[in-house]
Amino acid sequence: MQGNSLLKPEIKTEFEFGGDFRLLNDRLTLGVTYFTNEVKDVLLPIALAPATGFTNKTGNAATLENNGIEIELGGDVVRIGDFKWNLYGNWSRIRNKVTSLSGTESLVLAGFTGTSSRAVVGQPVGVLWGTDFLRDADGKLVLESGGFPQASPTESVIGNPNPEWRGGVGSMFSFKGFSLNVLFEHSHGGQIWGGTRGAMFNFGTHADTDHEVTLSAAEAATLRNYTNTIANYGTGASDFGYPYHPNADGSYTIRGYVTDFGGGKVVIDEAWYTGLGSGFGPVSSQFIESAQWTRLRQATLGYSLNSSAFRKATKLSSVDFSITGRNLFLWTDFKGNDPETNLTGPTNGRGLDYFNNPATKSWVFSIKISY
Amino acid sequence: MKKLKIFYMILMTLFFVSCQTFVEDVPEIDPTRPTDADLALVMTGTQVEYMSTMEGELARLAGMWSGYFTGSDRQYIPLYNYDITATTSDSPWGNVYSFVFRQSRIVQDKSTALGNKLSLGVAQILEAHIMGMAAATWGDVPYSEAIDNVKFPNPKYDPQSQVVDNLITLLDKAIVNLNSGVGTLGGDFLSGGGAPGTVLPGVASKWIKVAYSLKARYLLYKKDYAGALAAANLGVDITANNLMAPHGTVNDQNRNIYYDFHERQRFGYLTAKNSFLAKKLDPASPTKRNHAKTVETARFGLYYSGTLPNYDIKVSSTGFFGSAASFPLVTAYESKLIAAECQARLNGVGTGVAALNVHRALLRTAFPAGTYTDFVVTDFAAGGVENADNVADADALLREILEEKYVSLYGQIEIFNEIRRTNNAVGVPANSGTQIPARFLYSQNEINANKSTPNPIPGLFTKTTLFQ
Numbered sequence: 001m002q003g004n005s006l007l008k009p010e011i012k013t014e015f016e017f018g019g020d021f022r023l024l025n026d027r028l029t030l031g032v033t034y035f036t037n038e039v040k041d042v043l044l045p046i047a048l049a050p051a052t053g054f055t056n057k058t059g060n061a062a063t064l065e066n067n068g069i070e071i072e073l074g075g076d077v078v079r080i081g082d083f084k085w086n087l088y089g090n091w092s093r094i095r096n097k098v099t100s101l102s103g104t105e106s107l108v109l110a111g112f113t114g115t116s117s118r119a120v121v122g123q124p125v126g127v128l129w130g131t132d133f134l135r136d137a138d139g140k141l142v143l144e145s146g147g148f149p150q151a152s153p154t155e156s157v158i159g160n161p162n163p164e165w166r167g168g169v170g171s172m173f174s175f176k177g178f179s180l181n182v183l184f185e186h187s188h189g190g191q192i193w194g195g196t197r198g199a200m201f202n203f204g205t206h207a208d209t210d211h212e213v214t215l216s217a218a219e220a221a222t223l224r225n226y227t228n229t230i231a232n233y234g235t236g237a238s239d240f241g242y243p244y245h246p247n248a249d250g251s252y253t254i255r256g257y258v259t260d261f262g263g264g265k266v267v268i269d270e271a272w273y274t275g276l277g278s279g280f281g282p283v284s285s286q287f288i289e290s291a292q293w294t295r296l297r298q299a300t301l302g303y304s305l306n307s308s309a310f311r312k313a314t315k316l317s318s319v320d321f322s323i324t325g326r327n328l329f330l331w332t333d334f335k336g337n338d339p340e341t342n343l344t345g346p347t348n349g350r351g352l353d354y355f356n357n358p359a360t361k362s363w364v365f366s367i368k369i370s371y
Numbered sequence: 372m373k374k375l376k377i378f379y380m381i382l383m384t385l386f387f388v389s390c391q392t393f394v395e396d397v398p399e400i401d402p403t404r405p406t407d408a409d410l411a412l413v414m415t416g417t418q419v420e421y422m423s424t425m426e427g428e429l430a431r432l433a434g435m436w437s438g439y440f441t442g443s444d445r446q447y448i449p450l451y452n453y454d455i456t457a458t459t460s461d462s463p464w465g466n467v468y469s470f471v472f473r474q475s476r477i478v479q480d481k482s483t484a485l486g487n488k489l490s491l492g493v494a495q496i497l498e499a500h501i502m503g504m505a506a507a508t509w510g511d512v513p514y515s516e517a518i519d520n521v522k523f524p525n526p527k528y529d530p531q532s533q534v535v536d537n538l539i540t541l542l543d544k545a546i547v548n549l550n551s552g553v554g555t556l557g558g559d560f561l562s563g564g565g566a567p568g569t570v571l572p573g574v575a576s577k578w579i580k581v582a583y584s585l586k587a588r589y590l591l592y593k594k595d596y597a598g599a600l601a602a603a604n605l606g607v608d609i610t611a612n613n614l615m616a617p618h619g620t621v622n623d624q625n626r627n628i629y630y631d632f633h634e635r636q637r638f639g640y641l642t643a644k645n646s647f648l649a650k651k652l653d654p655a656s657p658t659k660r661n662h663a664k665t666v667e668t669a670r671f672g673l674y675y676s677g678t679l680p681n682y683d684i685k686v687s688s689t690g691f692f693g694s695a696a697s698f699p700l701v702t703a704y705e706s707k708l709i710a711a712e713c714q715a716r717l718n719g720v721g722t723g724v725a726a727l728n729v730h731r732a733l734l735r736t737a738f739p740a741g742t743y744t745d746f747v748v749t750d751f752a753a754g755g756v757e758n759a760d761n762v763a764d765a766d767a768l769l770r771e772i773l774e775e776k777y778v779s780l781y782g783q784i785e786i787f788n789e790i791r792r793t794n795n796a797v798g799v800p801a802n803s804g805t806q807i808p809a810r811f812l813y814s815q816n817e818i819n820a821n822k823s824t825p826n827p828i829p830g831l832f833t834k835t836t837l838f839q
Contacts, residue, residue, distance in 0.1 A: 002520065003406070049821035050465045050814060051513035052520035053473035105819040113458055131456045144804070153830065154457050155815055202445060227452075227803065238452055238802045275452060280445040282456045 002048065002057035010060070012039045018070075028075035036067035038099075044119070047104045062101050062119060068094035086172040093165040096125050110349025115193050115284040117349030120157055128159035128193055128351050130284030140262070146224050147263035148272070151282040158285040161351025164189030168297070177307075181300040187340070192291035194336050195343075195354035198279020204255070208335075209273060213257050217250035223258065226271035230254065233271065240274045291339035291351070293332040300324040320368040327361045410481040414490060414558030417474040421497050422561065422616035424471055425504070425784060426628040426698045429463045429811075431641060433508075433787035436808060438647030438799040440684060447640040452803040453831060457815035460509075464814035471501045473518050487554030489575050493562075495545035496582050499538045500701070503589055506534040507788040508811050510835035513821070525822040531836045535589050542586045549579045561614055567695040570617045580607045581614045584706045588785075591709055592792060592837050600713035606706035610737060615697035629692035629782065633684060643682035647799050648778065649675045653682075660774065662756050666742035667778075673738075674781055691782060703733055704779035711772050720764050724748055727772055730779075746771075773797055791838035809834040 018033030041060035048054045074088030098119045101107060106120040106129060115130040133149040134142045141149045170183035200206035215223060220230040228236045230252055234243030244252050256269030268277070276283060306318035332339055338358035342350045408416075434440040435451045442451025450459070475498040482491035505512050514534045516526035529537075556562075556573035562581075563571025584606030590599035607613055619625035622635070633641055643649050650656040652671035656679050661667055676685045686692045707730035715723030724746050734743040750757045751767040758767040773789075777797045780786040790799055791809060801807050808831045818824050829835075 047816060047820050048520060049513075049525065049817050050468040051517045051526045051817060051821060052524060053469055053476075053518035054520055055465050055469045055816070113461070131458075151454055151456055153812055153828065154818065240448060274448050276449060276454055278445070278449065281449040282454050282459075 001045070002054040004057050004059050007043065007058065008041050008060050010039060010041050010043055012037055014038075024075070027079075029073070031070075031072040033070045034068070037065070039064045039066075044107055046102055047107060059102060061107070063099045064096060064125060065099050066094065066096040068092060083175045084173070086174075087170070088172070089167065089169040091165060091167040094162075096162070098123060098125055108349070110344035110347040111352055112195075112354075114280075114282065115158075115195065115287075115352065117161065117344070117351050119348075123157055124160055124162045126161055126348065126350050127157045128161060128191065128288065129155060130158045130193070131155050131282050132158055132285040133283055143261055143263040146226070147261060147266040148226055148276065149261055149283075151276060159191035159193065159288040159351065161190050161192060161291065163187040163291070177304045179300075179302045179304070181298070181302075182296070183298045184294065185297045186294045188292055190291040190339075190351075191288050192334060192336070192339050192351050192353050193284060194287045194289050194334070195279055195352060196336050196356070198284075198287040199354070200279070201273045202278040202280050204270060204273060209255070211257050212253055212255055213267075214247075214251055214253045215258075215267075217246065217252070220244075220246070220252040223265060223267050225256070225267040225269045226275045226277070228271070230267060239271065241270050289334050289336075289339075291332075291334060293330060293334070293339050295327060295331070295340075296329040298324060298326050299328060317370045319370070320366075322364075322366050322368075324364040324366070325362070326364070327359050410478065410485060410487065410490060411558030413474060413481065414478050414493070414556075415560060417471060417478055417494070417497060418559065418561050420466065420470040420474060421501060422698070422700065423628060424463065424466045424501065425700055426616055426782075427463070427466075429504075429508070430782060430784050431629070431632065432459075432811075433784045434782060435641075436802070437786045437790055439643070439781060439786065441642050441644045441646055442640065443642045443644060444637075444639045447637075453808055455812065455831070457812045457818055457828065460811050460814040461816050463811075464505075464509075464817060467501055467505050468513075468517065472498060475501070476518050482554070485554070488548040488551045489554040489556050490559075491554070492545040492548035492575075492582075493556065493559055493573070493578055495541050495548065496578060496585065499541045499545065499582075500585055502534065503538050503585065504784055504788075506531050506538075507592065507835075507837075508784065509813060510810050510829060511825075513823070527823045528825065532593065535592055535837065539586055539589050542582045542589075546579055546582045549575050549582070561616065561700070563617075564611060564613075564615065565617065567618065567693070567697055577607075577612055577614065580605070580612055581701045583607075584701050584709075587706060587709045591713070592788075596713040596716050599709055600717065603706045603710040603713065606709075607701060607703045608706070610703050610733060613699055613703055614701040616700055617697050618695050620694050626694045627686075627692055627696050627698060629684065629698075630686045630694045630696070633686050633692065634694075641684065643675055643677070643684055645680045646675070646682050648781070649682040650679065651774075652778070653679055655679055660778075664742065664744040664746065664750065664756055669738040669741035670734075670778070699783060702779070704730060705776070705785070707733065708772060708776040708779060712769065712776075715765065715768050715772060720751055720768050721748055723765075723768050723772070724751065727768070727775070730775065770796065788838070791835070794839075806832050808832060809838070 014035060014037035016035040021030040023030065040063050042062040042064060043058060044061040045056040046059045046061045047056050070092040072090045076084055077087050078085040098121055101119060101121050106118045108116045108118050109126060110117045115128065117126045118129040119125055120127050132152050134152045136142050144150050166187050168183060168185040170181065173180040197206055201209060215230060223230055225233060227238050230244060233239055234241060244254055246252050254269055256267055258265055259268055275281060279287060300322055302320060302322035304318055304320045311317060336353045340359055341353065341356040343352040343354050343356050432450060435442050442448050475494045478494035479491055482494060502514060510531050511528040512534060513526035514529045514537060516523035556575060559573030560570050562573045562577040565571040583602045587599045587602035587606050590602055618627040650658045651660045652667040653659060654661060654668050673691050674685060675682045677683045684692050711723055711726035711730060714726040728745040731743040731745060749755050751764045752758060753761040757771050773793055773796045776789060780789060790807065795807060799807060812831060813824060813828045818828060
């Protein structure tokens with residue numbers, strides 16, 4: 001690491017504008033905030049060309065831009081006697097961009113050699129960076145002679161873990177001493193690298209690899225998996241496993257499936273899953289998934305004892321009981337266990353899943369005594 | 372109340388002012404983070420980096436692509452099958468430039484300032500070896516503008532043959548410096564030799580031989596057979612004068628790097644299943660190279676364990692990659708075989724056979740249980756023991772020399788260069804597809820930060836200039 005005697009402090013210039021409004025006789029509340037800021041001279045390790053003798057130096061390396069809107073809306077929808085239904089919600093959309101990085105195209109914030117979360121010029125902070133399949137100028141896969149895709153020789157941006165917008169909607173019902181509060185949250189857009197699935201593909205323990213197909217003897221002699229024909233698989237030096245045994249009638253039942261990448265039929269089996277299709281292989285883009293999620297974040301049922309008779313009897317001002325459930329349900333298309341986790345914890349990088357623990361579901365019972 | 376509030380505010384302001392003067396004279400240099408060290412310490416550090424680069428990931432990759440080893444688990448399976456990207460080179464490229472090359476320059480600067488010509492010569496040899504390896508494996512590489520971040524933040528890529536020429540000149544300077552006898556070799560631990568598990572202080576005369584051996588190698592790259600022959604004859608002459616990386620048996624300190632990888636770090640990733648070389652040496656294999664004058668059982672037992680086809684590299688205490696086994700950096704075998712090849716090309720079968728027999732004498736000393744009878748000219752004539760398929764005599768001799776070199780460079784990065792130099796004369800089969808890669812890819816870190824990097828970078832199967 002090269003020293004730098006010219007370090008300066010980071011400077012953030014922010015402009016924020018907003019308002020809080022109460023409408024309809026205080027029955028409806030509305031809050032709107034808009035902010036935009038620029039952070040200059042962000043202190044980061046700058047990557048230098050290794051051929052210069054140094055791999056990095058700390059410098060005022062980056063300029064970042066953030067802007068966003070937050071809206072909060074709440075109001076009593078129903079007020080009848082002692083019954084009240086208050087509906088509330090919030091919506092936020094934040095955009096950020098790395099506007100400059102001195103001297104380099106990207107900086108690693110967190111992650112692995114093959115897949116990382118980086119700061120890349122012209123992209124949001126934390127974009128996922130790795131290797132894609134080799135594609136031509138139109139984005140079509142460039143296949144090798146066996147009909148399988150290949151890895152691109154250089155890396156690029158493969159995904160963005162930042163959500164497009166986030167929002168929440170909650171309902172608070174109250175009747176006499178009872179209250180029921182239910183909160184839903186939603187994160188829209190964003191992507192995550194599903195490394196757990198990639199690793200499990202390599203070992204054949206993922207449900208997606210649990211599929212069998214039967215090929216006729218003729219098909220087995222001509223159809224190829226990633227390293228050999230099905231009939232000859234296991235005899236070549238680069239074949240991962242042992243030869244397949246044919247059934248009594250000469251056909252082959254194997255674990256895998258037949259597909260076509262655009263160059264004719266090929267077989268996806270353990271040769272692919274331990275080779276280019278492996279989570280440990282060079283192509284990380286194949287495990288990028290949508291990180292969109294909706295959760296039932298919290299449901300709280302409470303009862304408050306605070307009638308004047310009770311107060312006179314006990315000399316307490318109130319006793320509140322409540323049951324709270326957190327993270328009760330998750331709706332998501334993500335094939336892993338929880339898209340809201342971050343492998344690298346409280347770092348600047350995010351969007352990596354590699355055997356992460358999911359968020360915990362919890363039930364909390366509480367009694368609060370006020371004097 | 373108001374007076375009290377004003378009083379407190381004034382008191383707070385005073386505190387802010389005094390905080391500033393409190394830190395004014397505190398020094399900014401951190402005494403726990405030294406930025407400089409003595410020559411001997413930097414020499415030792417450079418040599419540690421040098422040997423770990425030559426024995427590390429690059430050597431394993433070179434071996435997997437040259438028929439020595441097999442990638443058998445996780446990331447090593449696609450690496451074995453040539454599924455690599457530019458990031459695979461990030462770590463070795465960074466080690467070569469920012470660790471070995473830059474530090475050898477620091478050693479050279481310090482040596483020059485102190486008038487220590489012996490250390491200067493050794494550092495020049497380290498630079499020549501590491502950059503020669505880089506040029507051979509990556510092709511055109513930054514050299515003349517490298518290691519100068521202030522003047523050249525985007526060092527240009529010098530042509531491969533120009534880099535090799537510059538290194539040959541550098542080796543000549545190193546030889547002059549070492550011959551002067553001026554200075555000391557403090558911190559050098561590589562040239563001491565010694566039994567496995569021991570480290571002895573440096574020997575200048577050994578470094579002179581190493582420099583000639585490297586010069587022979589580079590002249591051979593350029594097809595200057597006369598020059599290579601002259602240099603090889605002054606190079607490392609016997610196994611006791613090999614430049615070896617010493618090792619030991621202490622975890623995380625000095626274990627043989629292949630041993631550590633195979634036994635402690637990544638068990639099962641690197642084996643030798645179906646390895647081309649193992650099948651040449653195993654007496655039970657149908658493609659063995661044994662005949663009446665050559666029996667490789669002892670050498671096979673040193674290199675490999677297991678039986679056909681489930682071989683593995685030998686990491687036991689008697690194995691090539693045993694925990695305390697020294698690792699070859701520059702060997703007598705290579706120099707003698709360079710001499711044999713040059714003699715065969717320049718002066719015919721008779722002289723070539725005599726030179727080859729010098730190498731076989733070394734093998735007899737190293738493997739008393741094996742058979743390496745001296746060849747005679749008729750062995751290479753049609754129908755002879757080395758020419759069962761009736762090719763021209765000179766071709767049969769060259770074939771045996773190159774095959775012998777293939778066996779003798781076991782474990783070293785140099786075999787990858789050798790295969791490409793000879794257009795795969797030994798016939799190593801491709802692990803996947805039809806071709807063996809013609810180079811390593813440039814490092815992704817260099818592509819990102821160095822504007823002089825060619826765009827697009829040369830592909831994996833694009834031959835380098837010297838190895839067509």
